[in-house]
Amino acid sequence: RKEVEQDPGPFNVPEGATVAFNCTYSNSASQSFFWYRQDCRKEPKLLMSVYSSGNEDGRFTAQLNRASQYISLLIRDSKLSDSATYLCVVNNRTVGGGADGLTFGKGTHLIIQP
Amino acid sequence: DAGITQSPRHKVTETGTPVTLRCHQTENHRYMYWYRQDPGHGLRLIHYSYGVKDTDKGEVSDGYSVSRSKTEDFLLTLESATSSQTSVYFCAISQQGTETQYFGPGTRLLVL
Numbered sequence: 146r147k148e149v150e151q152d153p154g155p156f157n158v159p160e161g162a163t164v165a166f167n168c169t170y171s172n173s174a175s176q177s178f179f180w181y182r183q184d185c186r187k188e189p190k191l192l193m194s195v196y197s198s199g200n201e202d203g204r205f206t207a208q209l210n211r212a213s214q215y216i217s218l219l220i221r222d223s224k225l226s227d228s229a230t231y232l233c234v235v236n237n238r239t240v241g242g243g244a245d246g247l248t249f250g251k252g253t254h255l256i257i258q259p
Numbered sequence: 260d261a262g263i264t265q266s267p268r269h270k271v272t273e274t275g276t277p278v279t280l281r282c283h284q285t286e287n288h289r290y291m292y293w294y295r296q297d298p299g300h301g302l303r304l305i306h307y308s309y310g311v312k313d314t315d316k317g318e319v320s321d322g323y324s325v326s327r328s329k330t331e332d333f334l335l336t337l338e339s340a341t342s343s344q345t346s347v348y349f350c351a352i353s354q355q356g357t358e359t360q361y362f363g364p365g366t367r368l369l370v371l
Contacts, residue, residue: 149301177358188349188362189302232301236358247358249301 149235151250158223159258165219166253168233178209178216181232183252189232192218220255228257262286263363265350271369278337280366282350284330290353291333292317292360293325295346302349308333340370 148171158164170178178195193200195207195216206219216235220227233250262285272278282291292307294317304317306325314325322344324336337344350363 179359188365190362191359194359247304247360249303251299251301 149233149248149250151231151233151253153251154254154256156253156255157258158255160223160225162223163219163221164223164255165217166231166255167215167217168235168250168253169213169215170233170235170248171214172235172237173211173214175214175235175237177236178207179234179236180205180207180216180218181234181249183230183232185229192231223257225257225259228255230254263350263352263361265348265363265366267366268364269367271371272340273371274341275339278340278368278370280335280348280350280368282333282335282363284333284352286352286354286361287330288352288354288361289330290360291327292351292353293323293333293335294349294351295319295344296349296365297346305335305348340368342370344368345370 150169156164180192181189182192183189193202193207195209197209199208204221208217216233230252232252235248237248264283266281290309293305294302295305296302303319305319305323306314306317308314308327311327311330326334348366351360353360
């Protein structure tokens with residue numbers, strides 16, 4: 146079974162602080178990686194894709210470490226509105242595999258406190 | 260936001276009754292998916308479709324069937340609902356050749 150592991154938290158962080166969390170994956174052949182955000186009782190929404198070279202989108206930075214098989218998400222200058230659950234998603238599609246290759250982590254719960 | 264709707268948004272039913280959930284998209288995406296989300300579990304794929312009348316099983320397909328007669332609609336049927344199928348069901352879509360999936364608002368199903 147292809148696993149994606151995340152610390153469930155909750156991470157309680159003061160507003161304005163920097164917070165980082167990691168996700169590990171078990172399949173070394175995984176091809177692509179994503180972070181989704183899910184608010185309480187809402188659907189998951191794509192936050193960002195994760196590229197091998199690392200990528201940044203405003204206050205959010207995602208990193209991929211293939212050798213150690215983990216992905217990280219860094220949030221700088223955290224806002225109250227960043228409070229949510231962050232889902233790590235890994236594409237385990239094999240060569241010639243179908244569309245069912247995405248594996249979702251159980252999520253990390255982040256609470257930004259005023 | 261991607262044009263994805265799900266109906267009904269909430270449903271309470273009794274064990275043994277059939278239930279059909281509908282996912283409708285206006286994006287003309289080829290791929291459509293049904294997931295369930297339960298406490299302590301990540302999103303788990305039930306079934307997916309890669310075109311009209313083309314479907315395949317996911318990780319937790321037992322007790323579920325699907326149909327896709329039009330590009331825009333993907334139906335999930337619980338033939339005989341059980342209490343273990345109480346869950347939040349999400350539909351998702353993706354374009355051909357890409358992996359980014361966009362999710363509908365979800366359906367909360369309670370089986371008594």
